[in-house]
Each structure stands twice: as C-alpha cells, then as structure tokens.
Amino acid sequence: MLLSILIPTYNLSCYKLVYDLQQQLISSGVEYEIIVADDGSRDQVSVIANLKINELDGCRYLRRTENVGRAAIRNVLAREAKGEWLIFIDNDAKVERPDYIARYIATALENKGNAMVFPGGLYHADSCPSPLVTLRYRYEKEADCHRRADERNLDPYSRFTTFNVMIHRDVMKHVMFDEQCHEYGHEDTLFGQQLKAAGIKVMHIDNPLQHVGLESNEIFLKKTVTAIKSLIAIKGKLEGMSQLEVTAEKICRWHIAWFVRILFHLAKPIMMKNLRGTNPSLFVFKIFKLGTYLDLLKA
Numbered sequence: 001m002l003l004s005i006l007i008p009t010y011n012l013s014c015y016k017l018v019y020d021l022q023q024q025l026i027s028s029g030v031e032y033e034i035i036v037a038d039d040g041s042r043d044q045v046s047v048i049a050n051l052k053i054n055e056l057d058g059c060r061y062l063r064r065t066e067n068v069g070r071a072a073i074r075n076v077l078a079r080e081a082k083g084e085w086l087i088f089i090d091n092d093a094k095v096e097r098p099d100y101i102a103r104y105i106a107t108a109l110e111n112k113g114n115a116m117v118f119p120g121g122l123y124h125a126d127s128c129p130s131p132l133v134t135l136r137y138r139y140e141k142e143a144d145c146h147r148r149a150d151e152r153n154l155d156p157y158s159r160f161t162t163f164n165v166m167i168h169r170d171v172m173k174h175v176m177f178d179e180q181c182h183e184y185g186h187e188d189t190l191f192g193q194q195l196k197a198a199g200i201k202v203m204h205i206d207n208p209l210q211h212v213g214l215e216s217n218e219i220f221l222k223k224t225v226t227a228i229k230s231l232i233a234i235k236g237k238l239e240g241m242s243q244l245e246v247t248a249e250k251i252c253r254w255h256i257a258w259f260v261r262i263l264f265h266l267a268k269p270i271m272m273k274n275l276r277g278t279n280p281s282l283f284v285f286k287i288f289k290l291g292t293y294l295d296l297l298k299a
Helices: 015-028 044-055 070-080 100-110 131-144 169-173 187-198 217-233 243-253 257-276 282-298
Strands: 002-009 031-039 059-064 085-089 117-119 164-168 209-211
Touching (some): 002 015, 002 100, 015 031, 031 044, 031 070, 044 059, 059 070, 070 187, 100 117, 100 164, 131 217, 131 282, 164 169, 217 243, 217 257, 243 257, 243 282, 257 282
Parallel strands (some): 002 031, 031 059
Antiparallel strands (some): 117 164
C-alpha cells in the first residue's frame, strides 16, 4: 500500500509538519510520498524554508507562481499523487499523536471495500495562545465540543472537512474539488455535498491533528467576510448544509431582511469593538455573520 500525504500551502512554512509525518511513515514501514503544493506564496521566507522539504526522502515541494485557489490546488495535489490512499492535511496542522499514521493505515486495511473517505478530525490547545486570537480560539473551542467521531457520524457529509482526511484515490475519479471555490471558505463543505450526491460513504474516525493556525481577531473577521462572499457565490449548492444560509433565507421569506440590515448597521460599530477586543462574544459574532450575509446579498 502506497500512502500519499498531500499538503496545500500558502505563505506558511510547513517543514516541521512534513518532517514529523515523514518520521512516522518511516517507522510504519509503509511506502509513502509527501507532496506539498505551494499556491503562489509571496512570502519568500516561507518559500525558502519549504524548499528544504525536497531534501527529505520521499518528499516533494511543488511551487506554483500563480495562485489558483483553495479547491484547485487540492485537485493539483490529487493529480500528482500516486498512492492508493490520499491523506489531505492543511498546512497549519500539528502532529502530536505518535500513532497518527498507524491509525490511518489500520483504518485503510480494516475498511477496504466499505467506506472510502475517513475524516480524522481536529482539536485545539487547552488554553488560548495569545489575547490577539481570542475570537478564532473561542469559535473553534466551541466547535471542538462536537468534533468527536460519533457526533460527526450523525451527519457525516455536512460535518466534512479537508483539514485532515484520508480518501481512496478511486473517489477522486468521480469527485473533484469544485474550483468555483477560489477564495477562503466552503470548499470542504461543498466537497462533502458532492460525496453525498455520488453515494460515496464517509466514516468519521478519531484520529485528530491539532489546528495551530489561529489568526488575529482582525484577520479572522476579514476571512469571515470572504467566506460569506464565497457562500453567496455558490448559493444553493450546499442544500441546507449552511445554517447561516438557511437562517438568512428564512428572514428573506419573512420579508424582514430590510429591518435586520438597518439594525445591523446601527449596531455594527459596537459589535466591531467587541469582536476586535480581547473578550469577544460568540453571540455577537453570529449576529455579525448574519448581518454581513444579508448586507452582501443585497449588494
């Protein structure tokens, strides 16, 4: 069995992640390749650091000069891969469990011919690493409460994420990432919807990686707006998988969207002060997302 570890990256060094994965792969005795695809990084410091990946046995760093987007770069990796099983990992992941690779190998051997897609999950540190990232940290820690495999398997397709997932290569012959998702947000949810439509079984397992790429409150707010724009661009494709989209559609059907927009603009300065601070409210964040969605939908 040949394993292909596939890591898209942009403006971030992931040499340590690749090295840690390689050490586990060597210990497992399995055939492997690790491919890192750089989606047009402009940060030369990270590019130089990532070039060292080519010095590791079985590892390749592919640098693209043009940014093709979050979905397209994953399709590039899938086409480059030669393995029977493909493991997609985001570049801001950290390997802490010594049996991470072993668990995926055991899962592949035990479930051959059954499920074809195995999301492993993710988690976050017990304490916030910086007061500057409190919004993203609180948002993710609330989500961590529902990220056990048994909970994810209650609704396996809508809870799908590409942060850490093993996929049989035959799946990619039928389902590729929708390249309409160029900017941040929803390429993984849409991929889950495509898997569901194709009748491909997804089985969530507990084999998580730690997510360490927490942005500052200001950057996370900007990325949230980008994600909402992406959601509007693919409007209707997620078929109820986005709670934000479902709620906004109800408000529009009730013909009160205009009123919500007025309230949003009146309250926005106070909301932004809260969300940019060191003690942000997740309730305020939900209202911010709803108001932003309705505002952008009108535009």
